[in-house]
Amino acid sequence: MTSPAPIAEQRETPRPDPAAVPALSIDSVSHAYGPRRALMDVSFNVQPASFTALLGLNGAGKSTLFSLITRLFGIQSGRVGIFGHDISKSPGEALRLLGVVFQPRTLDLDLSLTQNLLYHAALHGISRREARARAAELLGRIGLTERAGSKVRDLSGGQMRRLEIARALLHRPRLLLLDEPTVGLDVKARADIISHVRQLVSEQGIGVLWATHLFDEIMAGDDLVVLHQGKVLARGPMSRVVAEAGAQDVNSAFMRLTGAQTLPGDGA
């Protein structure tokens, strides 16, 4: 290979390498809003080409963690690295490798699908011609080619989410964060989005961090991080976490883990 290989080509042959730098490394991260502590000494990794589920109830600290990883909040203590790039020290290099789907929708409703994608491409310094080609390709992949020129406002909730995922992939990141992406969607749309994201992991080797409070979105081969009241209660392959909790499935494992954290009589 003498010609410079485009990123897309490299991605088609993911080689899981145990010694590789993690896609995302969270190292002893704590965060407080004034006196209220939202995250306490949180540590875990997301490997390339892996699906890591961040499981926690509302208020567990998932969104705070996402805001720290995306540099919206300054890091108070600890370290966040994306493929080895420290988000505080070299945010540009780190964010270049990161795609994000936030929980609240962040599309311009009055702009067309293509316009939304072109705007995002511009924010990453991608030229207009290249951006048009990538936008068309991604819209095809999510089955919205015919809607390219319509306003985002006219899309269904599931279509908007798919568009947001396409947008997050436009600059070809190698780590994708999704914050409760299926909230408010119907069963079909949920299933579509989950299978689409899992395909990105298996076919393109993208590392995925998927925050959720829905147990049925987690599968046996996934890595699992259980976050509760700002603390990591368990992490590792799902089967191991379930076994170590002495439970049958994720649901009961979660109840056991978090139940141990609540006062007697207060538990689930």
Add this chain to the structure above:
Amino acid sequence: MREAPRGFSAAEYMICLTGIVWREGLRFLHQRERFVSALVRPLVWLFIFAAGFRQVLGISIIPPYETYILYEVFIAPGLMAMIQLFNGMQSSLSMVYDREMGNMRTLLVSPLPRGYLLFCKLLAGTAVSLLQVYAFLLIAWFWDITPPLSGYLTVLPALILSGLMLGSLGMLISSGIKQLENFAGVMNFVIFPMFFASSALYPLWRVQEGSPYLYYVCEANPFTHAVELIRFALYGQINWISLAVVATCTIVFMIGAILAYDPSRGLARRGPAGGEG
């Protein structure tokens, strides 16, 4: 595996800037009510206030004017600056507080430096104010406010600078002063005092006759200098003092605004939404 940092090229910076301005323009075209209200405000001043006031206030020949002028002609530059004042405050407020938070998230995950992204945003807001100002000038032309044709071109750099100054001032104020989180507060404590204690509605020599203290306040008001910069530029002249004041204020306000900007403030106002409990 860890790649060497490769930084960003000038082309990438340029693409980012044009993309942000392009989007702001598109959004503006979709918000007709915003455009209409931005135009109605100065036109009310021009058609009603100025018409009623022209008998009360005689204007002598002062630079840059070379003849006696109608009161309407005198206040036109002040109204142009007023358009930019409102636009700057409005767009900055929505950047700092929740209304545009979704968009700010999208913007801030761009890998380019945050200060640069905010600068682009301010420039995009200024571009929108230019559309408003030129639409106003077009209507004013039919009302006999007819500066030399070249003036429409020479006023452009002045408008860009004053737009940036007012936009960054808006951002600095809304980031720095917690109480000014809604538009009513900004109207009362920023827009009205700045507008009235300036040379927008009356020449400063008249103010000096009435109250020397108010004169000093007006002289110290950066908005006065934005108005004077625009007024002179509209007639192909440069008011150097105003240029120096506006340029200095722009730099100071912008650096302050970028340093003071804190996205967690807009997010915190969303309350429990977003899983923050």
